[in-house]
Amino acid sequence: MENSNTSIENRESGSPVSAIDTTIDLLRSHFGDRLTTAMALREQHGQGEDSHGCMPPDAVIFPHDNEEVALIAQICNQHQVPLIPYGTGTSIEGHLLALEGGVSIDLSQMNSVLKTNPEDMDCRVQAGVSREQLNDELRYQGLFFPVDPGANASLGGMAATCASGTNAVRYGTMRENIKGLTIVTADGRIINTGTRARKSSAGYNLTQLLVGSEGTLGIITEVQLRLHPIPEIIRAAVCSFSSLQDAVNTVIEAIQMGVPVARMELLNALQMKACINYSKLQGFEQLPTLFFEFHGSDAMVNEQIQTIQAISDSHDGSAFRWAENTEDRNALWKARHQAYFAGMSLQPGSKSIPTDVCVPISRLADSILGAERYARSLGLHCPIVGHVGDGNYHILIVFDDQDPDQKQKAKDLSRYVVEEALAMGGTCTGEHGIGSGKKDYLLKEHGEGVELMRMIKQAWDPRRILNPGKIFD
Amino acid sequence: MENSNTSIENRESGSPVSAIDTTIDLLRSHFGDRLTTAMALREQHGQGEDSHGCMPPDAVIFPHDNEEVALIAQICNQHQVPLIPYGTGTSIEGHLLALEGGVSIDLSQMNSVLKTNPEDMDCRVQAGVSREQLNDELRYQGLFFPVDPGANASLGGMAATCASGTNAVRYGTMRENIKGLTIVTADGRIINTGTRARKSSAGYNLTQLLVGSEGTLGIITEVQLRLHPIPEIIRAAVCSFSSLQDAVNTVIEAIQMGVPVARMELLNALQMKACINYSKLQGFEQLPTLFFEFHGSDAMVNEQIQTIQAISDSHDGSAFRWAENTEDRNALWKARHQAYFAGMSLQPGSKSIPTDVCVPISRLADSILGAERYARSLGLHCPIVGHVGDGNYHILIVFDDQDPDQKQKAKDLSRYVVEEALAMGGTCTGEHGIGSGKKDYLLKEHGEGVELMRMIKQAWDPRRILNPGKIFD
Numbered sequence: 012m013e014n015s016n017t018s019i020e021n022r023e024s025g026s027p028v029s030a031i032d033t034t035i036d037l038l039r040s041h042f043g044d045r046l047t048t049a050m051a052l053r054e055q056h057g058q059g060e061d062s063h064g065c066m067p068p069d070a071v072i073f074p075h076d077n078e079e080v081a082l083i084a085q086i087c088n089q090h091q092v093p094l095i096p097y098g099t100g101t102s103i104e105g106h107l108l109a110l111e112g113g114v115s116i117d118l119s120q121m122n123s124v125l126k127t128n129p130e131d132m133d134c135r136v137q138a139g140v141s142r143e144q145l146n147d148e149l150r151y152q153g154l155f156f157p158v159d160p161g162a163n164a165s166l167g168g169m170a171a172t173c174a175s176g177t178n179a180v181r182y183g184t185m186r187e188n189i190k191g192l193t194i195v196t197a198d199g200r201i202i203n204t205g206t207r208a209r210k211s212s213a214g215y216n217l218t219q220l221l222v223g224s225e226g227t228l229g230i231i232t233e234v235q236l237r238l239h240p241i242p243e244i245i246r247a248a249v250c251s252f253s254s255l256q257d258a259v260n261t262v263i264e265a266i267q268m269g270v271p272v273a274r275m276e277l278l279n280a281l282q283m284k285a286c287i288n289y290s291k292l293q294g295f296e297q298l299p300t301l302f303f304e305f306h307g308s309d310a311m312v313n314e315q316i317q318t319i320q321a322i323s324d325s326h327d328g329s330a331f332r333w334a335e336n337t338e339d340r341n342a343l344w345k346a347r348h349q350a351y352f353a354g355m356s357l358q359p360g361s362k363s364i365p366t367d368v369c370v371p372i373s374r375l376a377d378s379i380l381g382a383e384r385y386a387r388s389l390g391l392h393c394p395i396v397g398h399v400g401d402g403n404y405h406i407l408i409v410f411d412d413q414d415p416d417q418k419q420k421a422k423d424l425s426r427y428v429v430e431e432a433l434a435m436g437g438t439c440t441g442e443h444g445i446g447s448g449k450k451d452y453l454l455k456e457h458g459e460g461v462e463l464m465r466m467i468k469q470a471w472d473p474r475r476i477l478n479p480g481k482i483f484d
Numbered sequence: 485m486e487n488s489n490t491s492i493e494n495r496e497s498g499s500p501v502s503a504i505d506t507t508i509d510l511l512r513s514h515f516g517d518r519l520t521t522a523m524a525l526r527e528q529h530g531q532g533e534d535s536h537g538c539m540p541p542d543a544v545i546f547p548h549d550n551e552e553v554a555l556i557a558q559i560c561n562q563h564q565v566p567l568i569p570y571g572t573g574t575s576i577e578g579h580l581l582a583l584e585g586g587v588s589i590d591l592s593q594m595n596s597v598l599k600t601n602p603e604d605m606d607c608r609v610q611a612g613v614s615r616e617q618l619n620d621e622l623r624y625q626g627l628f629f630p631v632d633p634g635a636n637a638s639l640g641g642m643a644a645t646c647a648s649g650t651n652a653v654r655y656g657t658m659r660e661n662i663k664g665l666t667i668v669t670a671d672g673r674i675i676n677t678g679t680r681a682r683k684s685s686a687g688y689n690l691t692q693l694l695v696g697s698e699g700t701l702g703i704i705t706e707v708q709l710r711l712h713p714i715p716e717i718i719r720a721a722v723c724s725f726s727s728l729q730d731a732v733n734t735v736i737e738a739i740q741m742g743v744p745v746a747r748m749e750l751l752n753a754l755q756m757k758a759c760i761n762y763s764k765l766q767g768f769e770q771l772p773t774l775f776f777e778f779h780g781s782d783a784m785v786n787e788q789i790q791t792i793q794a795i796s797d798s799h800d801g802s803a804f805r806w807a808e809n810t811e812d813r814n815a816l817w818k819a820r821h822q823a824y825f826a827g828m829s830l831q832p833g834s835k836s837i838p839t840d841v842c843v844p845i846s847r848l849a850d851s852i853l854g855a856e857r858y859a860r861s862l863g864l865h866c867p868i869v870g871h872v873g874d875g876n877y878h879i880l881i882v883f884d885d886q887d888p889d890q891k892q893k894a895k896d897l898s899r900y901v902v903e904e905a906l907a908m909g910g911t912c913t914g915e916h917g918i919g920s921g922k923k924d925y926l927l928k929e930h931g932e933g934v935e936l937m938r939m940i941k942q943a944w945d946p947r948r949i950l951n952p953g954k955i956f957d
Contacts, residue, residue, distance in 0.1 A: 184683050204933055220689060
């Protein structure tokens with residue numbers, strides 16, 4: 012399920028040829044060169060950064076504003092042709108597969124920061140603005156947008172998948188950092204949700220319904236974001252442990268004491284080995300390791316560091332290794348962000364299933380250690396990186412796609428990790444979303460609640476054109 | 485609109501007599517004495533703590549568990565009889581009016597704290613647990629639930645209206661403190677939403693859709709809550725200002741600097757006068773006043789206090805008056821919580837419209853000062869209390885219900901404040917909800933978005949039995 016073995020050749024478009032051809036002709040009459048059916052672009056838009064394969068859309072279109080997106084939706088809805096929103100293509104649950112053909116709507120040319128309000132620490136951006144672009148534009152105002160999934164994703168895409176990443180312990184996920192949206196509905200209405208106020212009780216919270224809806228309820232075209240002051244002091248450190256249990260217990264105690272650490276990332280021994288080799292890291296050991304980042308005033312940061320060091324010492328953590336300047340810090344986090352590619356390098360030519368469970372903090376050690384044990388029993392590599400302050404971690408299960416036995420074991424491990432997490436009161440996906448890869452798990456997690464979700468989908472998109480086949484069939 | 489002049493006498497039940505009679509007979513056969521049609525109880529359940537009058541339901545029923553709530557919903561849905569959830573009756577936007585008759589479902593006997601997980605700082609409660617009851621039960625575990633709307637409301641009711649109150653600057657509103665719900669749907673299904681994980685991207689966020697849905701999408705029967713450690717140090721202080729502008733600018737700077745003040749409440753001069761008289765306060769002046777509360781470690785609290793005092797000094801604030809011990813602090817906050825009754829005492833025998841706008845912080849002074857000016861031009865009292873750290877404040881517009889001119893002016897002031905707030909990018913309601921009182925404003929605020937809300941309502945409650953006539957008609 013996680014790794015559907017689809018390829019370009021064996022995809023059959025779900026749209027009748029006449030409908031898609033008519034739609035493409037109509038769209039071309041409006042958009043000219045901004046609509047393409049070139050195979051290279053179609054292939055690029057029919058896949059994410061995962062092992063779900065590629066299912067290219069029939070065309071790719073590049074709108075410039077809300078009204079153009081609305082026009083595209085109206086035409087596609089009229090002819091019942093699927094519309095698949097595309098940001099930067101960095102999602103990893105098969106969100107971009109054109110399961111039933113249709114048009115990929117690439118929002119990368121809607122990339123303006125529309126308005127920044129430094130005094131209220133918020134801004135409004137078009138969906139195609141990337142997080143690095145936004146932070147470059149904000150830097151001179153002393154502000155930043157904290158959600159950091161690693162990839163330089165678009166903010167529309169991050170909203171659609173409810174992304175989070177390494178900063179969420181302190182600053183929250185996309186959910187906590189979005190105040191409102193502009194969306195285009197299936198029938199081409201442009202709707203604004205939310206306000207610029209810090210809170211509201213005015214009717215149903217459509218913003219929160221849409222965050223994480225993966226393009227199935229509306230096409231996100233603008234995002235109103237909360238911003239944060241660039242911290243006075245940023246300090247980063249690394250600490251290794253002789254056992255995974257000690258590392259995880261350090262995290263659990265830190266969270267239970269409410270220490271507002273900005274980042275707190277775990278890499279297990281195998282992942283450290285992979286990172287040391289892949290990113291040519293100097294002076295690190297192949298041991299379970301925590302990466303920390305502390306933000307705040309001088310006094311606050313020192314208080315946090317003292318507390319964390321005391322907790323870490325009590326679990327036999329190593330001395331803290333400090334990244335003293337911005338360059339060292341960037342190098343450190345770059346290594347962390349390259350963990351995916353480092354993990355893949357453990358078995359060159361392999362495919363992978365990244366797990367994404369999130370469990371209550373108290374169960375984190377049980378969850379991770381159980382996964383490691385099960386992986387060992389199956390003879391699989393089990394590199395782990397985790398935003399462990401949230402209880403969220405990823406195993407990159409690498410496997411040989413040509414080896415049916417190893418492939419089955421990889422699926423078994425993925426399923427085991429999810430089922431154990433659900434039994435602990437956790438979720439099958441902390442930040443990647445359901446996409447095409449985790450639909451079975453959604454049912455396991457939410458049972459009849461999925462029926463209520465479907466009813467919303469049916470009411471808002473009765474012709475089933477918005478990213479069909481994602482989240483549920 | 486805000487003060488519908490309804491009375492018991494002129495209500496006509498919207499349910500056909502036979503349907504409601506049949507329903508009551510059926511429910512009585514299951515619930516016996518736990519269903520009542522006694523007028524005193526019906527009247528109590530047909531009103532909140534507001535001036536919307538009373539429209540009693542046809543019966544009041546007291547279920548004990550989820551299955552009983554489901555049975556009630558099945559019976560009412562079958563006979564198309566409205567169901568109005570009732571917590572403690574402290575809402576103030578006409579949420580409890582039985583606009584079309586029906587059955588009030590009183591959840592006060594579902595009042596168990598089901599499970600507390602101190603190590604994950606969360607708990608699960610039945611909807612009828614009140615916040616004071618919960619905090620009494622939590623105290624010995626060193627934990628507390630921070631959302632404090634003043635009234636001792638039920639946690640189910642607080643979830644349904646997305647309540648917040650004085651602690652929201654630091655700890656967030658109900659929205660940020662709810663991890664999951666159990667609801668009963670219109671057709672009597674029991675659905676669990678959310679998980680115990682700190683974050684999730686698994687499908688549509690039904691929890692966030694239901695928070696603030698005011699009983700129109702489902703009956704909330706259980707709430708999974710985030711808890712917080714009782715702060716090591718709590719210090720409270722009061723500071724007065726010669727002008728409202730100075731007081732508000734102090735707040736704006738504090739928020740812009742990101743000082744994590746736990747509570748930051750504004751009372752204007754008239755509200756202070758009313759509170760001094762009503763709550764027999766000693767040693768306070770009839771001046772614009774800020775009430776602060778600081779939570780944290782010794783070092784953190786001292787750092788916050790120093791920063792706030794420096795900001796306040798720069799705006800000619802008075803010396804801080806400290807409430808040094810728990811009793812003094814409780815007396816202080818009791819006076820703040822009694823502000824509503826104090827305001828009402830300004831014009832005994834009057835009715836009132838409480839406004840509830842929330843604006844971006846940068847516009848807070850404009851919003852409040854504009855409201856005061858407009859009130860003066862109309863010759864109306866304008867006592868103001870505000871959770872100003874959120875940009876949310878309340879004018880208690882008191883008026884003589886027998887004086888049509890004053891009544892119209894009160895409505896004009898309320899409308900003016902909302903329209904100005906919306907023009908500033910704010911919301912018509914920060915924490916009270918729409919109820920029956922603010923339906924026009926919801927349309928002004930969300931426009932076509934309201935149509936999307938209606939589609940969800942129609943899909944989930946096609947027979948329109950869940951609190952009909954609230955949020956929208």
